Amino acid sequence: METIWFCLAAFSLAGYVVLDGFDLGAGIIHLFAARTNEERRLLLASIGPFWDANEVWLLASGGTIYFAFPALYSSSFSGFYLPLMMVLWLLILRGIAIEFRNHIDSPTWIPLWDVVFSGASALLAIFLGAAIGNVVRGVPIERDGEFFLPLWGEVGILDPYTIATGLLALAALTLHGALWVRMKTDLNVTRIAQWAWRSTALLTALVTWATFKIQPIVGYSFIVRPWGYVIPVIALAGLWVAGGAQQTRAFLGSCVFLVGMMASVAFGLYPNVLPSLGNGATNLTIYNTATGSYGLGVGLAWWLPGMALATAYAVFQYRKFSGKVS
Numbered sequence: 001m002e003t004i005w006f007c008l009a010a011f012s013l014a015g016y017v018v019l020d021g022f023d024l025g026a027g028i029i030h031l032f033a034a035r036t037n038e039e040r041r042l043l044l045a046s047i048g049p050f051w052d053a054n055e056v057w058l059l060a061s062g063g064t065i066y067f068a069f070p071a072l073y074s075s076s077f078s079g080f081y082l083p084l085m086m087v088l089w090l091l092i093l094r095g096i097a098i099e100f101r102n103h104i105d106s107p108t109w110i111p112l113w114d115v116v117f118s119g120a121s122a123l124l125a126i127f128l129g130a131a132i133g134n135v136v137r138g139v140p141i142e143r144d145g146e147f148f149l150p151l152w153g154e155v156g157i158l159d160p161y162t163i164a165t166g167l168l169a170l171a172a173l174t175l176h177g178a179l180w181v182r183m184k185t186d187l188n189v190t191r192i193a194q195w196a197w198r199s200t201a202l203l204t205a206l207v208t209w210a211t212f213k214i215q216p217i218v219g220y221s222f223i224v225r226p227w228g229y230v231i232p233v234i235a236l237a238g239l240w241v242a243g244g245a246q247q248t249r250a251f252l253g254s255c256v257f258l259v260g261m262m263a264s265v266a267f268g269l270y271p272n273v274l275p276s277l278g279n280g281a282t283n284l285t286i287y288n289t290a291t292g293s294y295g296l297g298v299g300l301a302w303w304l305p306g307m308a309l310a311t312a313y314a315v316f317q318y319r320k321f322s323g324k325v326s
Contacts, residue, residue: 025177027121129169235260
């Protein structure tokens, strides 16, 4: 049952990255892809029906972790309190920038919120990537399950490895957003997409090499379960399609790449959910952080229909607003 919930948590996180990832990417390129106010309104219109619904998947991910692995939730939310508050404020700033932008027709008001929207989107991508880097690298977990990390340092929330994963997330979501904007509008974002694709390919190679060097758990997982190599191969195939295909196929290739990368992380860490630096005995796993088996069984009966409704709504929404915006 713990493995099932691990897969469900990974599924909801991957869903958030794919769905909210493109509107984060659209925000990142907002100041560069659109030059005039009309073009920026067009870019915002491409994500307008979706961005707030996409963030439901982040709530679903947090709720899944809170219910299924409460010890992980307790440990990570106390240890990562400061960066989580930063992420919360960045999410708030993105939302109010979209909503406030057009309330006042002013030469200073509109550009202010354009900068806030673009800057918050870029910083959010970096922090989310750094968060994944912290989980992969591990944290100094004590016997009581608590840990503390400085904001930056040789080993910190922001260190050379997590900054690299943050930059990879920035490049990958920039590519994802550019491909979405190209698919949904007539804005010329081809050069941005090409630059982002090259950066993503380079950073993927760098971060993959660093991950196998820094975290032996990942390498061990692929050694004992070699069939897992098919996951990163699928991710790379998606990246290749994203760089060479046109419009919809390129965007779908980007989706496959992001899901493949998230699945590779989950596969590499399993059954760990938060490794411990220097002391494997204090690793947080799906077994020592999960709630009781009865609760997991009852929760599954509620989680499945709830997420089925959320998925059905997403399918309806994307079909309803399909095609280019004008």
